[in-house]
Amino acid sequence: xxxxxxxxxxxxxxxxxxxxxxxxxxxxxxxxxxxxxxxxxxxxxxxxxxxxxxxxxxxxxxxxxxxxxxxxxxxxxxxxxxxxxxxxxxxxxxxxxxxxxxxxxxxxxxxxxxxxxxxxxxxxxxxxxxxxxxxxxxxxxxxxxxxxxxxxxxxxxxxxxxxxxxxxxxxxxxxxxxxxxxxxxxxxxxxxxxxxxxxxxxxxxxxxxxxxxxxxxxxxxxxxxxxxxxxxxxxxxxxxxxxxxxxxxxxxxxxxxxxxxxxxxxxxxxxxxxxxxxxxxxxxxxxxxxxxxxxxxxxxxxxxxx
Amino acid sequence: xxxxxxxxxxxxxxxxxxxxxxxxxxxxxxxxxxxxxxxxxxxxxxxxxxxxxxxxxxxxxxxxxxxxxxxxxxxxxxxxxxxxxxxxxxxxxxxxxxxxxxxxxxxxxxxxxxxxxxxxxxxxxxxxxxxxxxxxxxxxxxxxxxxxxxxxxxxxxxxxxxxxxxxxxxxxxxxxxxxxxxxxxxxxxxxxxxxxxxxxxxxxxxxxxxxxxxxxxxxxxxxxxxxxxxxxxxxxxxxxxxxxxxxxxxxxxxxxxxxxxxxxxxxxxxxxxxxxxxxxxxxxxxxxxxxxxxxxxxxxxxxxxxxxxxxxxxxxxxxxxxxxxxxxxxxxxxxxxxxxxxxxxxxxxxxxxxxxxxx
Numbered sequence: 278x279x280x281x282x283x284x285x286x287x288x289x290x291x292x293x294x295x296x297x298x299x300x301x302x303x304x305x306x307x308x309x310x311x312x313x314x315x316x317x318x319x320x321x322x323x324x325x326x327x328x329x330x331x332x333x334x335x336x337x338x339x340x341x342x343x344x345x346x347x348x349x350x351x352x353x354x355x356x357x358x359x360x361x362x363x364x365x366x367x368x369x370x371x372x373x374x375x376x377x378x379x380x381x382x383x384x385x386x387x388x389x390x391x392x393x394x395x396x397x398x399x400x401x402x403x404x405x406x407x408x409x410x411x412x413x414x415x416x417x418x419x420x421x422x423x424x425x426x427x428x429x430x431x432x433x434x435x436x437x438x439x440x441x442x443x444x445x446x447x448x449x450x451x452x453x454x455x456x457x458x459x460x461x462x463x464x465x466x467x468x469x470x471x472x473x474x475x476x477x478x479x480x481x482x483x484x485x486x487x488x489x490x491x492x493x494x495x496x497x498x499x500x501x502x503x504x505x506x507x508x509x510x511x512x513x514x515x516x517x518x519x520x521x522x523x524x525x526x527x528x529x530x531x532x533x534x535x536x537x538x539x540x541x542x543x544x545x546x547x548x549x550x551x552x553x554x555x556x557x558x559x560x561x562x563x564x565x566x567x568x569x570x571x572x573x574x575x576x577x578x579x580x581x582x583x
Numbered sequence: 584x585x586x587x588x589x590x591x592x593x594x595x596x597x598x599x600x601x602x603x604x605x606x607x608x609x610x611x612x613x614x615x616x617x618x619x620x621x622x623x624x625x626x627x628x629x630x631x632x633x634x635x636x637x638x639x640x641x642x643x644x645x646x647x648x649x650x651x652x653x654x655x656x657x658x659x660x661x662x663x664x665x666x667x668x669x670x671x672x673x674x675x676x677x678x679x680x681x682x683x684x685x686x687x688x689x690x691x692x693x694x695x696x697x698x699x700x701x702x703x704x705x706x707x708x709x710x711x712x713x714x715x716x717x718x719x720x721x722x723x724x725x726x727x728x729x730x731x732x733x734x735x736x737x738x739x740x741x742x743x744x745x746x747x748x749x750x751x752x753x754x755x756x757x758x759x760x761x762x763x764x765x766x767x768x769x770x771x772x773x774x775x776x777x778x779x780x781x782x783x784x785x786x787x788x789x790x791x792x793x794x795x796x797x798x799x800x801x802x803x804x805x806x807x808x809x810x811x812x813x814x815x816x817x818x819x820x821x822x823x824x825x826x827x828x829x830x831x832x833x834x835x836x837x838x839x840x841x842x843x844x845x846x847x848x849x850x851x852x853x854x855x856x857x858x859x860x861x862x863x864x865x866x867x868x869x870x871x872x873x874x875x876x877x878x879x880x881x882x883x884x885x886x887x888x889x890x891x892x893x894x895x896x897x898x899x900x901x902x903x904x905x906x907x908x909x910x911x912x913x914x915x916x917x918x919x920x921x922x923x924x925x926x927x928x929x930x931x932x933x934x935x936x937x938x939x940x941x942x
Contacts, residue, residue: 287790295783381652385622392622393803393826395810491782493807496620497652500777531780535787538770539737546743546771546941 283536289416289529293424294490296528298323298482298499300427302506303513303520304434305478311438311515312471313451313574317373318358319479320503321380326351326480327487328384331396331494334484340399344423344484351480352473354380359469366578381497391494399423399489423485428521430478435517447471451572454579464579479503512561514569519561527557611673611852613637613844614666615649616659618678618801619776625801626775626821626838627651630677630700633840640845644852655680663688667695673851675844676700678775679744685709696856698847701746703927705858712843715864716746717753717926718894719836719872720797721901722887723818726834726875727795728758728765729883730816737788738769739781739798739805743941745929747799752933753901754797757890759935767936768793778804789815806832816878823873834887835873843869862923866895902926907934 302319309316329350334343358376361367402425404418438444447467449457454464486502487494505527513519534549542549615634619627634647648671650662659681666674667688673696676685682702689697689709697709705711727736736758740747751769758765768791770784777800785796785805795816798805806827809815817827819835843861850856863869872891875884893899904915909932915921932940 284790291783291786291790295779298779385620388622392624395807486779491778491804491807492811493778493803495624495778495802495804496622497776498778498802498804500774500779502779532783532787535770535784536791539768539787539791539793541768541938543939545939546773550771550773 283540286412286415288532288536290419291532292525292529293416293420294528295532296524297424297427298485298490298502299506299509299527300521300524301423301430301482301485302479302503303509303524304427304430304517305475305482306506306510307513307515307517307520308434308438308447308478309468309471309475310510310575311451311572312447312468313454313572313577313579314362314468314472314475315369315373315576316355316358316376316472316475317370317507318355318376318380319475319507320499320501321377322351322354322476322479323380323483323486323499323503323506324384324497325354325380325387326483327499328388328391328483328494329480330484331487332387332391334396334488335391335394338397340397340488341422343396343488344481347480347484348477349480351476351478351483353476354383355472355476355479356469358476359472362578363465363469363472366580369576369578377503385496388494388496392496394494396488396492396494398492421489423481423489426481431517431521438517448572451574454574454577458579458581464581468579479506482506509557509561511571512558512565514561514565514567515572516569519564522564523557523561526560527553530556610646611641611644611848612669612671613645613647613848613851614663614669614671614674615647616653616662616666616674616676616678616681617649617651618653618655618680620651621649623776623801624803624822624824625819627677627801629822629838630675630840633844634675636841637844637848641848641852645848653681657684660684660688663697664691667692671695673698673848673856679742679746696851705860707858710847710858710860712847712861713746714838714840714869715862716836716838716870717749717901718864719870720750720753721757721894722872722890723797723834723836724754724757725761725890726879726883726887727754727797727816727818728760728762729886730833730879731758731762731765731795733792733794734762734764735766735768735792735794737785737791737793737796738767739784739788739796739800740769740771741775741799742773743771745927748932748940749926749929750799751936752929755936756906756933757901769936769938771941772800774800776801778802781805782808785809786812803827819873825873828874829876830878832873832876833878834875837871837873839869839871862927864894865891866897908932909934909936 326347330343330347333346334340361372362369399421408414408418450467458464509523513523530553617627621631653659653662675698677700679701685699701713781800782804785808789812798820806817809817809831817831821838823835900920902921904919905917906915908914
């Protein structure tokens with residue numbers, strides 16, 4: 278065993294990067310679910326975002342443009358889901374699963390010319406003297422911009438849902454769409470916007486994998502992150518800060534267990550491999566003991582005639 | 584689905600298949616079950632190249648179908664059943680985890696031929712085939728032992744199955760032979776294909792001082808991570824991965840399935856197919872060694888090529904004694920060569936490797 282081989286500073290830095298795709302996708306899904314929409318297409322929107330972002334970043338040479346394109350790509354794909362569930366009133370579970378399958382296929386098609394290409398790198402944000410602080414500098418102040426976008430997104434989502442009128446309306450639609458409709462709110466329009474926001478966030482998360490974390494394009498490269506994000510939203514009781522906690526916990530323990538394996542720690546590998554899932558679930562389940570429930574209209578179809 | 588309906592469906596499909604054969608305008612239908620996407624750039628990519636070679640060489644006489652991203656385990660039975668019901672004459676199941684499902688489905692479809700890659704269970708209509716990747720691993724180990732400066736070699740392993748353990752042992756024996764100080768750090772990723780996790784594992788190894796990273800997972804993500812780090816050597820796995828050459832990728836193990844797939848499909852067409860076990864290596868052309876780039880010193884390259892030639896003509900076996908097991912007990916005496924049975928079921932590390940194999 279050689280625990281000294283693990284550098285805690287690098288570990289924390291790696292944790293923030295590893296958690297960002299899950300964090301982005303889960304925050305988007307949280308907003309959609311708070312509006313009463315269960316979109317199981319997160320994986321599909323992520324992978325489409327991954328290839329849109331990758332392709333545009335390679336073509337334009339600008340990773341930032343790539344991320345914008347990824348958000349747009351995810352949002353456009355989610356419009357398909359909105360069309361099916363909000364206009365055609367299709368079943369949300371089936372539509373979401375179909376969206377994932379469709380996204381995986383579409384991304385494979387779009388990505389055919391992009392295998393084996395190296396994307397342009399996104400530089401780290403410059404914090405000037407802050408980055409010079411020992412320990413804090415390399416862990417907190419030496420990341421790419423998207424890591425901070427993810428954190429701001431969580432804070433923003435929390436603030437909007439909690440303190441603003443828009444957030445209140447969104448939650449009202451998610452809790453009781455008939456009442457919201459009776460009050461004159463446009464349920465379908467609000468839900469469509471929430472779905473698009475979810476799609477854009479998932480797209481960003483996907484592009485983070487293809488442009489920064491790996492970085493390359495490979496078919497099916499999100500490999501289930503979307504499903505983890507979905508599960509995280511539920512275990513986090515639809516609360517933004519808990520999503521952040523869950524994502525960092527999951528990302529952190531994943532990194533830690535890889536490092537522990539490399540250092541030859543005498544814990545059986547099977548336990549290490551399952552530890553991110555178990556610890557994240559246990560912590561979030563303990564936290565959710567405060568009886569926070571799912572949005573009451575989650576997954577229910579709305580039509581003005583009901 | 585109830586077994587009876589399944590069997591009825593199977594019988595009907597077989598009836599249809601035989602009547603089609605009787606018409607005289609039959610096409611031999613060949614199915615492929617893939618564990619990853621065909622664009623993974625590694626394992627599945629090469630199997631798909633083999634499939635394309637079947638189509639190219641046998642032309643209109645065959646039709647191929649494939650399903651990608653099939654999870655190992657019960658879900659694969661569904662895919663195989665569907666292929667058999669759709670009239671496939673020959674089905675290649677191309678991952679270790681399809682072993683029991685293949686045997687199960689083969690029992691239900693006695694007239695369909697199955698070929699399972701890298702497994703060890705056979706039946707009258709199930710053959711197994713694999714390549715001696717460990718021969719390539721030996722050459723990798725040699726180059727890795729010579730190239731490492733930190734004397735730490737990282738190894739991204741997938742699942743603790745004999746195939747992967749064999750690769751680790753072969754690489755370690757030959758790395759330690761040229762560099763007794765070498766240390767292997769092994770991370771079990773518990774996946775064949777997950778680019779983000781593979782990249783994370785590669786980074787964790789690099790952060791812990793590894794300057795050579797070997798991988799037994801299917802994507803090119805570790806190559807990208809090594810390229811980013813700048814001074815880390817990698818090897819292409821399953822496919823050439825030449826796009827990451829000449830550095831970090833300095834050589835590769837390439838799986839050449841095409842000729843085997845063509846031969847077996849032909850055997851089904853002329854009715855000479857029978858259940859057998861094929862395990863070919865560099866000599867038979869099933870394992871290729873990708874170009875060794877100029878990043879490798881000329882003398883090391885020469886030694887590697889000499890080893891390749893010796894393995895190919897059978898004068899050298901990568902598991903030649905004296906070799907002890909990890910616990911210090913004797914395995915192979917001086918000059919003794921490992922038998923295929925032991926290699927096929929290998930579940931122990933050789934002496935010098937640290938850590939335990941997950942059970």
